[in-house]
Amino acid sequence: ARRGELVIVPEDMLSDVIEWQGPSLPGGSIADPLVIGRYDDGSPLMLWLPGDPDTGRNATHLLISGMTGSGKGDGALNVLTEIMSRKDVVVFLSDPKAFQDFRPLLPGITWAVEGGAPTEAMVQAIQAAIPARTRWLGAHSYRQWVPQAAEQQNDPVHSCQPDRACGCEGMPFLVGWMEEAANTLRYMGEDAFNGIAQEARAAGVSFVISLQRASYDQVSTTTRASIPSVLCFGVNGAGEAGFAMPDEVLAAGADPGVWKNRKPGYCYLCSTGIPDDRLPTPARTWRFTIRSISLMEAVAQWAARHGARPGLITDQAVTATVGRAYTERDQHTTDQPTPEEDDVTGEPLVDEEDTQIDPERDLDGSEAGDDIPIFGDSTGRKPGPEEARQLFAHALAEFEAAGQMVVGPKDFLDWCERHQLSRPWVSERLKEAAIEGRLEPTAKAGRWRIVPQLVDA
Known part of the structure; x- marks a missing residue:
């Protein structure tokens, strides 16, 4: 039981840094070492x-x-x-x-x-x-x-x-x-x-x-x-x-x-x-x-x-x-061309009528009528129950289109402020959406997976 084994390494093969020279078996199987x-x-x-x-x-x-x-x-x-x-x-x-x-x-x-x-x-x-x-x-x-x-x-x-x-x-x-x-x-x-x-x-x-x-x-x-x-x-x-x-x-x-x-x-x-x-x-x-x-x-x-x-x-x-x-x-990856530049020509992506605009110039001061909404109701109006549900369904569709398939109340903070709706209201809508089959619960409490609408594979 006291008998041991002695391994002698005459030269430490690890002391020298060896740079990576490429894969060991290109085109081989993952089953190979x-x-x-x-x-x-x-x-x-x-x-x-x-x-x-x-x-x-x-x-x-x-x-x-x-x-x-x-x-x-x-x-x-x-x-x-x-x-x-x-x-x-x-x-x-x-x-x-x-x-x-x-x-x-x-x-x-x-x-x-x-x-x-x-x-x-x-x-x-x-x-x-x-x-x-x-x-x-x-x-x-x-x-x-x-x-x-x-x-x-x-x-x-x-x-x-x-x-x-x-x-x-x-x-x-x-x-x-x-x-x-x-x-x-x-x-x-x-x-x-x-x-x-x-x-x-x-x-x-x-x-x-x-x-x-x-x-x-x-x-x-x-x-x-x-x-x-x-x-x-x-x-x-x-x-x-x-x-x-x-x-x-x-x-x-x-x-x-x-x-x-x-x-x-x-x-x-x-x-x-x-x-x-x-x-x-x-x-x-x-x-x-x-x-x-x-x-x-x-x-x-x-x-x-x-x-x-x-x-x-x-x-x-x-x-x-x-x-x-x-x-x-x-x-949805970050490796995409920036919106300001064409990925082929490298030329700025600017509409022809906007080429004379100086992006560094300060905006003009406010003028009469600037606070009048261009269309729809003015900001700050709280939507009715049915309209709010439609807005919520649209928000889920926007998350899905953006590739964010797991959501929770915290993802709706800006949305709630914009539409004068509360986080508890969103939490109830999330639960309703789960009952309807639009969402499924994840392993983490308060997080829900969006069930995809039909898309081409």
Whole structure:
């Protein structure tokens, strides 16, 4: 029992910074390992997301954790660029930091939103897609997602028809990525990810949560217990390491609290498919620099042109849940041309009769009659009950058209002031709309999901 094992590393392979040179297996499958760095003996640092029925490896979710300056951002880029370079996977990304690190990758990401209500809608959409994807896998005799599920179903063994190959469209793997997840959890509540974390792996969905501190006051213990894999960078002391890493790995000698943010990129990877004796072994991810941007853009362009599409099953489930927020998602991203400039010619978008107007000149002073309404009733008139209900229905339609599919009383503050209506009145109308089927309650009290009106998929 006292006999131990001594591992000697003659040269620390982690001391030198190695810049990212591009994806390890462009055009490969998401079932192949994602190479995101190297161990201290120089061997590759590999991560798997889907399961493998042949080896008994389970599918996994991933937590990326580390303090500011620890290299967590580069670690996330390593994982995401590896994912995007594979042929049979799509990515839904939420980033409350306005894509500060991920902007070069946006063209290749299937659905990207910032924080707040758009992320609420994305979480609701992923939750709704899970049972639809699980049903599809079961109908085609898959006990879990495998690369064959992403291809057209021409094998009678994997058919939804009893006596022949069905020829159904395949269903790619799905990665739901929540960057700066602490921001989203503060907005939505600590239980926001519980359902996805517990149910998604069976549906060919991996959930990636990135946050600085994986403590109980940031993410619920239910969600944390359902995320078996962690990529942990330097943290602020042993106490925080205990929130992120398994006790047995810490007992074996792993200690990211020693690094803090003094050794950016140093990390431990605890995940399925990795031998137990590798779990407490230090590793380091590749470094991303300004020179990496053009290659990141190339990865995004490849994913946009040659990568997988979500597929009919996922598209239908998500569209039925959040409607235009998904079908018109390109119009709701922040990566669009500004309204003042044409996206092709670069010329100002100004009407011909307005070309002589100086936008810097102060407006003229008020004149007699300026306070007379141009049309309709004057401002400040409180609408009658039926008119108020019509205005409320119109407001819901406007939220839907803008892609905001989750609402609550606080979203109507300006609207209430404009129409002289109270928040309690709005709260009652929200409940009525839920009874009528226009809204559905979300996991967070006081927040409602707009049920989409019919839209083209």
